[in-house]
Structure formats: structure tokens, C-alpha cells
Amino acid sequence: MSSSKVAIGSDIGQARRTVEQLRMEAGIDRVKVSKAATDLLQFCMEQAKSDPFLVGIPAATNPFKEKKPCVIL
Amino acid sequence: MSELDQLRQEAEQLKNQIRDARKACAEATLSLRLHTTLTQGHLAKIYAMHWGTDSRLLVSASQDGKLIIWDSYTTNKVHSIPLYSFWVMTCEYAPSGNYLACDGLDNICSTYSLKTGEGNVHVSHELAGHTGYLSCFQFLDDNQIVTSSADTTCACGALKRASRQPPFTGHTGDVMSLSLAPNTRLFVSGACDASAKLWDVPKGMCRQTFTGHESDINGICFFPKNNAFATGSDDATCRLFDLRADQELMTYSHDNIICRITSVSFSKSGCLLLTGCLGVTDDGMVVATGSWDSFLKIWN
Numbered sequence: 001m002s003s004s005k006v007a008i009g010s011d012i013g014q015a016r017r018t019v020e021q022l023r024m025e026a027g028i029d030r031v032k033v034s035k036a037a038t039d040l041l042q043f044c045m046e047q048a049k050s051d052p053f054l055v056g057i058p059a060a061t062n063p064f065k066e067k068k069p070c071v072i073l
Numbered sequence: 074m075s076e077l078d079q080l081r082q083e084a085e086q087l088k089n090q091i092r093d094a095r096k097a098c099a100e101a102t103l104s105l106r107l108h109t110t111l112t113q114g115h116l117a118k119i120y121a122m123h124w125g126t127d128s129r130l131l132v133s134a135s136q137d138g139k140l141i142i143w144d145s146y147t148t149n150k151v152h153s154i155p156l157y158s159f160w161v162m163t164c165e166y167a168p169s170g171n172y173l174a175c176d177g178l179d180n181i182c183s184t185y186s187l188k189t190g191e192g193n194v195h196v197s198h199e200l201a202g203h204t205g206y207l208s209c210f211q212f213l214d215d216n217q218i219v220t221s222s223a224d225t226t227c228a229c230g231a232l233k234r235a236s237r238q239p240p241f242t243g244h245t246g247d248v249m250s251l252s253l254a255p256n257t258r259l260f261v262s263g264a265c266d267a268s269a270k271l272w273d274v275p276k277g278m279c280r281q282t283f284t285g286h287e288s289d290i291n292g293i294c295f296f297p298k299n300n301a302f303a304t305g306s307d308d309a310t311c312r313l314f315d316l317r318a319d320q321e322l323m324t325y326s327h328d329n330i331i332c333r334i335t336s337v338s339f340s341k342s343g344c345l346l347l348t349g350c351l352g353v354t355d356d357g358m359v360v361a362t363g364s365w366d367s368f369l370k371i372w373n
Binding site: 033037047 | 243279280281282296297298300301315317318319320322340341
């Protein structure tokens with residue numbers, strides 16, 4: 001992962017604001033990647049069975065199904 | 074071993090774990106079949122499209138200066154709205170379905186009321202303030218809209234009062250897209266400075282900055298749960314970032330994909346990430362793609 005390139009610029013006020021922002025961002029609590037990824041994975045697994053792209057849509061309830069033309073008997 | 078090295082090692086192990094878990098889910102091959110091709114209605118490139126929250130109507134905007142609202146079930150055009158500006162970058166539906174917003178090269182966000190009862194659609198509000206073109210916006214509700222712009226800022230405006238909060242500053246390049254977090258007043262923005270930022274709307278501040286991409290971020294989309302988001306970039310990769318881990322979890326790339334990714338969207342469960350120029354409906358049933366050959370297609 002590339003390191004963040006911070007544009008400080010020549011304006012001292014802007015520089016202070018930038019540093020202040022960075023301090024704030026540096027101070028947040030972080031969760032371990034293992035936990036974060038596990039939580040996302042768990043959510044996906046739980047939701048997968050109701051995801052139409054994964055389980056498909058029964059033709060009867062699919063409003064986008066091609067409608068068959070009428071046939072005159 | 075430093076904590077950073079430890080995290081990298083765990084991340085590698087988890088990448089493999091996630092890959093194996095996806096393989097286990099993919100016991101059938103998923104193929105997207107073309108379902109419907111909407112009648113050609115645009116004469117020029119389609120630049121933007123968005124689904125309404127009813128998952129049936131969608132709006133598309135193009136360089137021929139029109140907004141078209143389609144009924145995706147019947148493929149009929151419901152409204153065709155000529156615009157003042159021929160150059161439209163983005164369009165958006167309000168969650169209620171009562172308003173549409175679109176931009177122009179005049180840097181103004183115009184909203185159109187769809188429920189006038191007279192049958193014709195007219196401009197209801199205009200929001201100015203940006204000093205660069207509007208790249209993206211999303212309605213928080215019928216009255217509030219969050220916008221991103223080439224002037225490197227984002228802003229939140231109240232349409233009825235035609236006023237804005239002080240802009241969200243921090244990006245050092247054009248902000249190309251934004252995505253509202255589900256159920257909260259947070260949003261993420263992706264910009265040409267190759268970074269994504271998480272913003273707090275009520276507090277008016279940036280909470281976190283995410284780096285990793287090597288070029289402009291064009292598309293950004295929150296995961297269905299607001300812990301993570303995905304980005305698509307000119308570096309031909311998509312990346313998944315987690316808010317609580319404050320970093321990138323994964324990079325998605327493919328040897329066959331060497332072109333810029335303009336748009337990303339998650340399926341309803343978050344298991345699938347679709348890329349291109351597209352949108353997935355709120356009910357997760359279909360994805361619509363809009364392309365430079367001026368057709369809108371619906372897939373499921």
C-alpha cells in the first residue's frame with residue numbers, strides 16, 4: 001500500500017489544518033483486519049440466500065422476464 | 074514483529090480465507106444474461122443513470138441534453154425532460170421518487186419535481202456554490218442533497234432554502250463520486266488524488282482518509298452494511314476498504330481488465346461487486362448498465 005502523500009503547501013494556516021486533521025485521523029481506534037473481514041464475511045453469508053443475483057429469481061415473480069407473445073389460436 | 078507487519082500477515086491469511094469461502098459459495102457458475110434492452114432513446118453518450126427506490130423506474134442522462142425516466146418493467150419512457158445544458162455528468166432520484174436532480178456545466182445542481190399534477194416536469198430548485206463541475210450527488214431526503222465537485226470539495230445543501238453548509242474540504246484533486254452510508258449521516262468520496270475520505274455530515278468534518286489506489290478514483294459504493302466501501306479506479310483495480318480497520322482489505326483486478334473502472338455497485342448481500350457504468354436496484358433484483366453506445370441494458 002503506498003504511503004499517503006500529504007500536500008502541506010506554503011500556507012501556514014492550511015498546513016496547521018492539515019496536521020490537525022492528520023492527528024485526529026491518527027488517533028482513532030482501529031479494529032483488527034481479522035475481525036473486520038470476519039464481520040463482513042459473516043454479513044455476506046447471512047444475506048447470500050436472499051440475494052437475487054446469487055440464488056436467482058423464480059420466473060413467475062421476475063418482472064423483467066421476457067413476455068411471450070400472444071398466439072392467436 | 075511490528076503491529077503493521079502482524080496486520081499484513083493476518084490480512085494475507087484472510088485474503089486466502091475469503092477467496093476459499095467465495096469458492097465454496099460458487100458451486101454454480103454465475104453468468105449474467107442480457108434480459109432487456111431498453112429502446113434506444115438517447116442520441117448521444119449516456120453519462121449517468123440511477124434507479125429509483127421502487128426498483129422499477131430509472132433515470133438516465135446523456136449528452137443530447139435529456140433526462141429520460143424509464144419504466145424498466147414495460148420499457149416505456151415515462152418522462153423525457155429537456156435540459157438547459159447539453160453536458161450532463163450525473164443524475165439522481167430522491168428516495169421518495171418525487172424529485173430528480175441533475176447537474177450541468179454551469180456547476181449548479183437543478184432539481185425537477187416529478188409530481189406536479191400537471192403532467193409536465195419543471196425545475197423546482199437550484200443549488201449553486203461549487204466552483205467546478207458537479208460529478209456526483211445523492212439525496213439525503215427530499216430536501217437535502219450531498220454533492221461532489223471538480224473544485225475538490227463536497228457539500229451538503231438544503232434545497233428549499235437554497236443554502237449550503239460550509240464545504241467539506243481536504244481532497245487535493247477533483248472529487249469524482251460519493252456514496253451515502255446506509256442508515257447514517259456519513260458518506261465517502263473518491264477523488265483524483267487517489268484517496269477516499271469518510272465525512273460526517275452533521276459535524277461537517279472528515280473522519281478518515283483511505284489510500285492505496287494508484288490513480289483517480291472514479292466510482293465508490295458503500296457495502297450494504299456501513300462498515301466498508303468499494304472503489305473503482307483509473308488504475309484498473311477495485312478495492313475494498315473497511316472503516317473500522319481504517320484500511321484496504323482487498324484489491325480486485327483481472328489481467329483482462331486494463332481499462333479504467335468508472336462505476337462500482339454491490340449486490341444486495343455484498344457478495345458480488347459489479348463494475349462498469351451501472352446501478353443495482355434497492356431490492357437487489359437487477360443491474361442496469363448505461364454505455365457509450367447509448368443503450369441502457371438490464372441484467373439479472
